[in-house]
Amino acid sequence: xxxxxxxxxxxxxxxxxxxxxxxxxxxxxxxxxxxxxxxxxxxxxxxxxxxxxxxxxxxxxxxxxxxxxxxxxxxxxxxxxxxxxxxxxxxxxxxxxxxxxxxxxxxxxxxxxxxxxxxxxxxxxxxxxxxxxxxxxxxxxxxxxxxxxxxxxxxxxxxxxxxxxxxxxxxxxxxxxxxxxxxxxxxxxxxxxxxxxxxxxxxxxxxxxxxxxxxxxxxxxxxxxxxxxxxxxxxxxxxxxxxxxxxxxxxxxxxxxxxxxxxxxxxxxxxxxxxxxxxxxxxxxxxxxxxxxxxxxxxxxxxxxxxxxxxxxxxxxxxxxxxxxxxxxxxxxxxxxxxxxxxxxxxxxxxxxxxxxxxxxxxxxxxxxxxxxxxxxxxxxxxxxxxxxxxxxxxxxxxxxxxxxxxxx
Numbered sequence: 001x002x003x004x005x006x007x008x009x010x011x012x013x014x015x016x017x018x019x020x021x022x023x024x025x026x027x028x029x030x031x032x033x034x035x036x037x038x039x040x041x042x043x044x045x046x047x048x049x050x051x052x053x054x055x056x057x058x059x060x061x062x063x064x065x066x067x068x069x070x071x072x073x074x075x076x077x078x079x080x081x082x083x084x085x086x087x088x089x090x091x092x093x094x095x096x097x098x099x100x101x102x103x104x105x106x107x108x109x110x111x112x113x114x115x116x117x118x119x120x121x122x123x124x125x126x127x128x129x130x131x132x133x134x135x136x137x138x139x140x141x142x143x144x145x146x147x148x149x150x151x152x153x154x155x156x157x158x159x160x161x162x163x164x165x166x167x168x169x170x171x172x173x174x175x176x177x178x179x180x181x182x183x184x185x186x187x188x189x190x191x192x193x194x195x196x197x198x199x200x201x202x203x204x205x206x207x208x209x210x211x212x213x214x215x216x217x218x219x220x221x222x223x224x225x226x227x228x229x230x231x232x233x234x235x236x237x238x239x240x241x242x243x244x245x246x247x248x249x250x251x252x253x254x255x256x257x258x259x260x261x262x263x264x265x266x267x268x269x270x271x272x273x274x275x276x277x278x279x280x281x282x283x284x285x286x287x288x289x290x291x292x293x294x295x296x297x298x299x300x301x302x303x304x305x306x307x308x309x310x311x312x313x314x315x316x317x318x319x320x321x322x323x324x325x326x327x328x329x330x331x332x333x334x335x336x337x338x339x340x341x342x343x344x345x346x347x348x349x350x351x352x353x354x355x356x357x358x359x360x361x362x363x364x365x366x367x368x369x370x371x372x373x374x375x376x377x378x379x380x381x382x383x384x385x386x387x388x389x390x391x392x393x394x395x396x397x398x399x400x401x402x403x404x405x406x407x408x409x
Contacts, residue, residue, distance in 0.1 A: 064115035076109035078102035103138025106176030134181030146170035194249025201288035229280030251328030284311030323350030327382030346379035
């Protein structure tokens with residue numbers, strides 16, 4: 001016990017500068033993995049319990065929880081599945097959802113989701129849960145855009161009626177590259193959406209382009225939320241922007257008890273980032289080099305403070321290599337003990353879970369639980385369930401799973 005705890009303390013300082021267990025850098029390439037690190041164990045020697053809730057899935061991108069005790073899961077190839085319960089061994093049920101326009105290619109397809117519970121307001125509300133999904137929309141054999149689509153579940157959770165396209169025009173590419181789209185419902189009732197830049201060099205710094213951003217919108221209307229930093233802009237797209245200068249935001253989490261928004265973001269071949277989001281701030285990714293470069297130059301810094309002195313530096317970065325960090329969720333509840341309040345980050349290429357201890361806007365400790373290191377392959381979604389457990393999905397492309405993670409014992 002003591003030796004494990006000592007090892008964690010000894011490695012924590014190294015992790016602040018860039019704790020990465022990858023053997024080779026690279027982007028989020030389907031199937032790519034790396035040799036994982038086992039540099040640190042659980043805090044105080046306490047392990048984790050990992051149960052398989054459901055299997056037989058294909059690249060499950062996200063999970064959202066329902067009041068009936070079940071959940072909905074998006075699968076990248078276009079399926080929306082319902083889990084009748086969160087008990088181990090649950091059989092997924094595919095929902096009829098009218099999502100035939102999903103363009104599943106490379107990193108793109110049916111991606112993030114957020115669940116809106118039934119609203120009590122009889123005039124403007126709804127009786128059944130609504131699901132907001134991100135999808136890569138295609139027409140024929142061509143990708144058109146990434147969009148947020150509103151669905152309503154029926155009373156038996158066997159069908160989802162496609163109500164409307166809530167937001168359209170997020171950039172995409174036929175290759176599906178950098179199609180990140182992760183919506184998260186804040187405690188303020190607003191939707192925070194992390195997006196990818198679709199490998200468009202100009203997108204991250206162009207506030208009229210919805211790629212490479214964190215968006216903040218009213219989920220009831222799809223319009224910019226009141227108080228957004230660029231609410232007075234003439235361009236309705238710029239009004240949606242909450243922060244910009246991002247590369248490929250894959251995780252969005254609200255810190256419990258605060259209004260803080262934290263994100264996980266892919267770096268190129270270095271510097272995956274965890275960021276605390278400030279309204280209106282530039283996070284410094286600019287592969288166009290201020291318009292001087294027409295190609296997607298990935299040699300530039302993730303946070304270019306030389307070109308943009310006011311760019312916000314990352315709270316944590318992976319350093320010289322990347323893990324392809326993805327989902328983000330905070331651990332909530334007394335059952336987590338000393339881990340309560342830590343930020344859980346999944347890694348695709350790194351095939352591990354990272355737990356970050358925060359102090360204000362700083363990361364003071366990084367823990368890599370051995371229970372998850374390469375045990376289940378690539379890890380994508382991370383969401384905290386209503387029972388306080390952490391739910392994580394695998395993304396290996398075959399017989400993928402939803403995992404329930406709790407403190408052992």
